[in-house]
Amino acid sequence: MNESTIALHELSFVPEGDEVLVGRLDTGSYAVFPADGAQLLRRLTEGMPLDAAAEWYEETFEEAVDVEDFLDTIRELGFVRETGDERAEPAAPVGLRRLGRAAFSAPAWVCYLAVVLLWLLALTRYDGLRPDPSQVFFVKSLLVVQLVITFGQVPLLLAHEGFHILAGRRLGLPTKLRLSNRLTYIVAETETNGLLSVERRKRYLPFLAGMLCDAVVLAGLGLAALAGRHADGSFSTAGRLCLALAFTVVMRIVWQFQLYLRTDLYYVFATALGCYDLHEAAKAVLRNRIWRRLGRPERQVDESGWTAQDRRVGAFYGPFIVLGFCTLAAITVFASIPVTLEYLRIAARALGSGRVDARFWDSALSLLLNAAQVATLIVLARRKRREQRRPLAPAAPGAVTTA
Known part of the structure; x- marks a missing residue:
């Protein structure tokens, strides 16, 4: 006994x-x-x-x-308290919980909706407010454009992650902010510990809070640009700056549709479909399907580590991954390439003018700064690739990370 x-x-x-x-x-x-x-x-x-x-x-x-x-x-699973395990200390009260409740209260939602609706109404009347790649070059100096776009996004990114944090704190969950890199992107991420400990319907707001913030910020920047509009219909320098930053916010919203990454919308899809590790399950199912067709069953991985729902949804998740790559292609064609071409055109004109003047040094320093950024991204990508090659013990997802 x-x-x-x-x-x-x-x-x-x-x-x-x-x-x-x-x-x-x-x-x-x-x-x-x-x-x-x-x-x-x-x-x-x-x-x-x-x-x-x-x-x-x-x-x-x-x-x-x-x-x-x-x-x-x-x-x-680590559920059993082994000999020598220290009893966990009672969790300290989560800060900012009252602020989190206020940020997503009924009056706050009314304000958010009013700002967005006013912006949408303004879009129908003023064509210049519509996002366009040319808005990035709000002044003639490439260096100023680059520095403002780079560092001007910092408070906007912090606001995005701040909404994730407040949505988690509202539920009494500890959250923390960290920086990471995905492929060639440097991203800020909010890690929400214990989000899987709350019922499913309460998880959506922490996932979507960042995009809500982006929508409100985008609308606010557009309305601020409109407020500084001159009598002749042109925008002031401050207004053009707002439109330039607004364009980067649009790109951040569109970026969330790259569902081959673990974006905010990926977590929404996975939660709505009742999945826990859809990303890895879909990749495993796809790889196994390929190896079966190639007659290499020994290369297949064991799918029992995922739930039946993960495997079931993973079997037809492929179109969503394709949608993600289509989003990347759209960003590249309609945003990245036009901005890059215009940037190179302005830089080539300054460097090829034969005059060593302010425009020349402005373009030269801007190109040097760009080269440094690319080198940094390459170093970070290689470091992350080395870390991913290290063997990791399998673990169930517990801390959900939104970016």
Whole structure:
């Protein structure tokens, strides 16, 4: 007889249809359990001895359970408090929770909607407000344009991530900000620990809060540019600056549709479809499909590490990945290439004029700064590639990262 009890860490239980998402908030270890397994785990967390839990399970579900095997599973997940494990200290109160509630209160939503609607109305009346790549060059100096666009985005990015943080703090979840790089992008990311510990309907706002901020900022910049419009219909320097920054905000919104990356919209899709690791499951299903068609079954990976829903959705997630690459192509064709060509045209005119004047040095320094940025991105991309080659222990997603 095994009448011993098992010491378990504090766990969260979130019903997800016929299954239950169980996890530890302090470590971010989560796993999907069938409803009967989750009930058994609850009994163990309440201090029920192993043998008594096995008897309860057999009486309730009319089938036997291998408690020792079940114990091995939850031990691998880190749910069991091993000898020497320190008891987690009570979590400190999450700061900014009141501000988070205010930021997404009914009056705040009315203000956000009013700003966006006013901007949309202005778009129908003033063509110059519509986003256009030419708006980036709001002054003749390439160096000024580059510095303003680069550093002017910092407060806008912080506002974007700040909304993610406030949406998480509103739910009482700890959040933190970090910098990372994806492919050739340097991005700011908000890591929301424990987001999977709240019910599914409450996760959407933390995911979409950044895009909400971008929409309001875009509308605000457009209205600010309109306020500085001259009598002849032209925009002031401050107005052109607002339009230049507004164009970068548009690109950031469109960037979220690159669903082959873990963007904010990716998490919305995955949550709505009832998935937990759709990105990796879709890639695994696609790779296995390719290896099967090539007659190389030994190269296939075990798909049992993902839920049935992840595998089911991953089987037809391909079109969404294609949509992501189409978004990248659209950004390249309609934004990156026009801006780059105009930049090179202005720089070539200044450098090829035969005069070593202010325009010459302005363009030369701008090109040098661009070269330094590209070199930095290459170094960061190589470092990240080396880190990704290191073997990592499999872990269930616990801290959701939005960018």
